[in-house]
Amino acid sequence: MTEKQIKxxxxxxxxxxxPVSEDFFELKSIPFPxxxxxxxxxxxxxWLSIDPYLKISRFGTNKPGEVGKGGGLVEVAESNNADxxxxxxxxxxxxxxxxxxxxxxxxxxxxxxxxxxxxSGIPVHHFAGFAGxxxxxxxxxxxxxxxxxxxETVLVSGASGATGxxxxxxxxxKGCRVVGICGGEQKVKWLxxxxxxxxxxxxxxxxxxxxxxxxxxxxIDIYFDNVGGPTSDAVVPLLNNFGRIVVCGQxxxxxxxxxxxxxxxxxxxxxxxxxxxxxxxxxxxxxxWRSEFPSAxxxxxxxxxxGKLKSKECVxxxxxNIPKAILNLFNGGNIGKQLV
Numbered sequence: 188m189t190e191k192q193i194k195x196x197x198x199x200x201x202x203x204x205x206p207v208s209e210d211f212f213e214l215k216s217i218p219f220p221x222x223x224x225x226x227x228x229x230x231x232x233x234w235l236s237i238d239p240y241l242k243i244s245r246f247g248t249n250k251p252g253e254v255g256k257g258g259g260l261v262e263v264a265e266s267n268n269a270d271x272x273x274x275x276x277x278x279x280x281x282x283x284x285x286x287x288x289x290x291x292x293x294x295x296x297x298x299x300x301x302x303x304x305x306x307s308g309i310p311v312h313h314f315a316g317f318a319g320x321x322x323x324x325x326x327x328x329x330x331x332x333x334x335x336x337x338x339e340t341v342l343v344s345g346a347s348g349a350t351g352x353x354x355x356x357x358x359x360x361k362g363c364r365v366v367g368i369c370g371g372e373q374k375v376k377w378l379x380x381x382x383x384x385x386x387x388x389x390x391x392x393x394x395x396x397x398x399x400x401x402x403x404x405x406x407i408d409i410y411f412d413n414v415g416g417p418t419s420d421a422v423v424p425l426l427n428n429f430g431r432i433v434v435c436g437q438x439x440x441x442x443x444x445x446x447x448x449x450x451x452x453x454x455x456x457x458x459x460x461x462x463x464x465x466x467x468x469x470x471x472x473x474x475x476w477r478s479e480f481p482s483a484x485x486x487x488x489x490x491x492x493x494g495k496l497k498s499k500e501c502v503x504x505x506x507x508n509i510p511k512a513i514l515n516l517f518n519g520g521n522i523g524k525q526l527v
Contacts, residue, residue, distance in 0.1 A: 191219040194506040195285035198255045207517045212255070212510040219287060226292020228271045230261035232282055234315040237512045237525040238349070239436055255284035255509065260303065260315050268292060276303045276311060278319060284509055301480070307488050314484075316524035317353050317498045322487045323480055324435060324473045325353035331476065332433045332469050333409040337362030340403055342422060345413030346383070347374035349524035350435060353487075354411045355383055356496050363409075366402045368395075368418060370519055377522050381497060389418070396421040411435060423457035426466045434470035499523030 193216070200211040222229040236258040259282035263275045271277075277300035282288065290300075303314050316322065328350075335341060341358040345351040346367030358365045359382055367383045369375060370390040378386045385402040392398040399407075399421055406427040412419055415437030426432070461468065476483075490496040501521040503512040509527050516525045 192216040193219050193286040195283070196255050196506055196509045197252055197284075199251050207513060209510055209514065212513075214507050217285065220289040222265050222267050222289050224267065224291065226268045226295070227289055228263060228268050228295065229265040229287060229289050230277075231264045231287055232285065232506075233260045233262050233276065234312050235259040235282060235284065235509065235527040236315045236319065236321070237509070237516055237527060238321070239516065241513065256281045257284070258282065258315065258320055260311060260319075261288070261300070268295060271295070271300075276305065276314075277301060278303060278314060280320075284506060286506055304484075307492065309488060309491060312500065312502075312526060313491070313498060315526055316349060316500060317491065317496060318484050318487050320473065321349040321524055322353050323483045325350045326357060326483045326487060327473055327476045327479060328433050328435050328471055329354050329357055329409075329411060332471060333411060333431050335361045335363050335409055338364070339408035340364045340366065340405060340427075341409045341411065342366045342368070342399070342403060342407045343411045343413070344368045344418050344422075345436065346386070347377055347522050348413060349521075351411070351413050352378070352381060352499070352523055353496070356381055356490075358409075359383075360490065360495055366399075366407075368414070374522055377499060396424070399425055406430075409433065412437075420457060423460050426460065426464050428464050428466075430464060430466040432466070432468040434468060501525045503527050 195215045195217050197213050197215055198211060199213050220229065241257050258280050261277055261279060261282055263271050263273050264287065266273055279300045303311065305311065309318065329335060335358055341363045343351045343355050343365065346355055347369040355365045355367055355378065364384050366385040367378045368387045368389055369378060370388060375386045375388050387398045387402055389395055395418065403425055407422060407425045408427050408430055410422050410432045412432060412434045413436040487496065500523050501515065512525050512527050515521050
């Protein structure tokens with residue numbers, strides 16, 4: 188009798204200086220995993236979060252030929268562990284890219300999964316999006332570092348993406364004037380639906396600096412940076428006194444790591460302005476506020492239920508389409524959250 192198989196995506200490439208391509212990945216079939224030992228739990232992989240950080244934090248640390256991993260939602264299919272009940276759903280930051288996976292008692296003890304509270308009734312996939320790490324990153328990054336005040340101007344790059352679109356909506360909730368930078372007519376349309384005050388399509392303007400000055404006539408108080416590179420160069424001269432730059436991502440640079448002569452890697456060139464503008468720039472990894480995740484999720488879900496927060500997802504069905512989803516993300520094809 189043929190042994191039951193499941194699909195799995197391995198990462199063949201660990202050289203992150205190379206642009207992401209289909210050659211990074213390989214689809215394999217492996218035997219169906221079994222929870223044979225005491226404390227083991229068999230999980231069904233429900234949703235996978237596809238994010239820009241994967242190239243830096245995952246591909247670069249994987250050994251070629253290892254299964255890919257990333258954040259995702261899993262459901263208990265079979266449990267030999269009293270702490271995990273069948274049908275319960277959890278988020279884990281390092282879910283293998285395969286249809287089912289077994290986590291050992293040792294792993295679950297050392298790195299417990301975060302149980303999802305489904306009492307709100309919102310669709311479960313949102314807990315891999317605005318009510319997951321994406322939304323938590325937007326919420327805590329903006330509020331902790333940006334510290335927005337009513338009436339301030341908040342500029343968001345990568346504004347139509349999973350994090351940027353949530354940042355902009357939170358800034359609006361806080362009474363700010365919000366300007367978004369994105370690329371393409373459909374992304375502009377989405378941000379206008381979210382009530383952004385101004386939207387700049389960087390693909391259609393001849394001079395980004397001039398477009399920013401026009402969209403931000405009173406300067407910029409907070410810049411939430413998801414992009415980096417020349418875009419950030421254009422922003423710094425427009426910062427107001429005591430302006431804040433929140434550095435969340437640098438997706439424009441991820442394909443140029445290892446090539447310091449690439450044009451995108453040459454900036455920034457205006458840091459002197461931070462001195463006389465008393466401005467501040469701070470990067471962050473959201474895990475530093477891990478203890479505040481539950482309270483952040485509670486607020487985000489409540490805003491969604493009240494209609495103050497909207498969500499859009501790009502979804503690819505099936506483990507085999509992980510490469511397609513990743514390429515879509517890095518080619519700028521997604522609007523909102525990219526999921527598998």
